[in-house]
Amino acid sequence: MVRIAIVGGGAIGLLFANYLTKANHHVTIIVRRKEQEMEIKKHGISLTGQEEQMDVEVRQSNDFIEQEFDLIVVTVKQTAIKEVVLNINRGILRANAFLFVQNGMGHLTSIRQFKNKSIYIGVVEHGAKRISDNMVHHTGIGKVNVGLLKGNEHELQVLVKQLTSEKFPVNYAQNAEKIVKEKLVINAVINPLTALYRIKNGQLLHNEHFIAVMKKLFDEAMVVLNLENRADMWEEITRICRSTASNDSSMQVDLTVGRETEIEAISGYIIREAKEKNISVPFTTFVYESIKGMSAITERG
Ligand SMILES: NC(=O)C1=CN([C@@H]2O[C@H](COP(=O)(O)OP(=O)(O)OC[C@H]3O[C@@H](n4cnc5c(N)ncnc54)[C@H](OP(=O)(O)O)[C@@H]3O)[C@@H](O)[C@H]2O)C=CC1
Ligand SMILES: CC(C)(CO)C(=O)C(=O)O
Missing domain, CATH: 3.40.50.720 (NAD(P)-binding Rossmann-like Domain)
Known part of the structure; x- marks a missing residue:
């Protein structure tokens, strides 16, 4: 015990x-x-x-x-x-x-x-x-x-x-760092997009335009975090979208109920790492600023 x-x-x-x-x-x-x-x-x-x-x-x-x-x-x-x-x-x-x-x-x-x-x-x-x-x-x-x-x-x-x-x-x-980085890529792709588009995780895959944006966020996170298993990781993200198809991501829930989101520890972390490595991450910056902006409107004081 x-x-x-x-x-x-x-x-x-x-x-x-x-x-x-x-x-x-x-x-x-x-x-x-x-x-x-x-x-x-x-x-x-x-x-x-x-x-x-x-x-x-x-x-x-x-x-x-x-x-x-x-x-x-x-x-x-x-x-x-x-x-x-x-x-x-x-x-x-x-x-x-x-x-x-x-x-x-x-x-x-x-x-x-x-x-x-x-x-x-x-x-x-x-x-x-x-x-x-x-x-x-x-x-x-x-x-x-x-x-x-x-x-x-x-x-x-x-x-x-x-x-x-x-x-x-x-x-x-x-390898603790590897599993945390891989989960970070998953959250950096699924969470901000489902929160901004106000859709369930599974709906990200129903639309080629959403998939195109997912891929941009995915590419940026993979490069910044120095992960190489691209095909497996993309497969994992789509698997999670399917297996949690009817879930609202935690960021979508937090934004909807006016609670502070975890964007700082997810996209914010990638942006800070990118800056140190001199890598440009325009899509991650866009979702980060958008979630911050939406939160400023919805967060209960
Ligand atoms: N839920 C899920 O399916 C998953 C969640 N995660 C991760 O797990 C973590 C927890 O998520 P989740 O359980 O959903 O979050 P919740 O918001 O449901 O729970 C967080 C809890 O922490 C409590 N809390 C805040 N500050 C303190 C404190 N100082 N002392 C004691 N308790 C405190 C809150 O209290 P109060 O009730 O008073 O607000 C709340 O009950 C997050 O990082 C999330 O991303 C990962 C995978 C899946
Ligand atoms: C894996 C996922 C995206 C499941 O909803 C999650 O961890 C979250 O919502 O924070």
């Missing part, structure tokens, strides 16, 4: 909490809002379509948390990473190892700087949608790939074996 804290009670936090509790790990969810803490305390957590309500420990993020965990899984969005990193640096969140599962690469620089900690990076291939403060809909079944950013490879391999289960597979990935 691993003593796990999950920071963030959103879609991915609740999904991890459900499956890791079912696999008999001791799970504590650390949430931001008092109402969510009360709801989970009263009713436990559950997955849609399943009767079972599971009890988990729950704490509020500004509580004093005396416990040191074996593993803390950080499931907040990129937009909240700064605050969580501050709490880790202040010793408010304490663990032997930290697993970060965000889309995008904006957070890598700050989390690499933790002292004496094992840092793992996860790429989540599941789809999840939060239905209420204690219930999540598992919209797409996939796996979680975890690689080492800092620490001991053997310890990570042991942990991955402890975490994995039939219903919630966790795999060890040898």
Whole structure:
């Protein structure tokens, strides 16, 4: 049994909490809002379509948390990473190892700087949608790939074996940077376009004009991130558009509900890297500025 804290009670936090509790790990969810803490305390957590309500420990993020965990899984969005990193640096969140599962690469620089900690990076291939403060809909079944950013490879391999289960597979990935970069290319193509065009992921493939723009963003991201497996990666992007055809991408949802998007950690990261390498990325810059502009109109203050 691993003593796990999950920071963030959103879609991915609740999904991890459900499956890791079912696999008999001791799970504590650390949430931001008092109402969510009360709801989970009263009713436990559950997955849609399943009767079972599971009890988990729950704490509020500004509580004093005396416990040191074996593993803390950080499931907040990129937009909240700064605050969580501050709490880790202040010793408010304490663990032997930290697993970060965000889309995008904006957070890598700050989390690499933790002292004496094992840092793992996860790429989540599941789809999840939060239905209420204690219930999540598992919209797409996939796996979680975890690689080492800092620490001991053997310890990570042991942990991955402890975490994995039939219903919630966790795999060890040898090259953390590569899997994160590949996920970044996928998000840099699908997320801004679905958000700007207000379409579902699958609709990107229904139209040769959308495909032409996807290819421009794809080419720019591949060059900047120095990835060579072009044919496989393009195939992967189209596969994801098909397998999540009826999903709204997270950026499309964030923009629609007026929440800050993860554009800075996705397209913003590519633009910053491109600048350092003196590479021109006009299509990525266009979608970045467009999402920023749209957000300025829709974000709730
Ligand atoms: N959902 C999905 O299908 C997938 C998501 N991802 C990635 O996973 C990450 C998480 O996404 P997702 O779960 O969908 O996002 P959500 O917006 O559903 O959840 C984020 C949660 O973090 C909470 N939070 C924010 N700040 C803090 C804090 N300081 N302390 C504790 N909790 C905090 C929010 O609280 P509050 O509820 O109060 O706002 C919210 O519950 C993102 O990077 C996303 O790109 C990757 C693959 C698939
Ligand atoms: C893979 C994809 C595009 C699925 O919707 C995603 O990760 C997201 O929406 O952020």
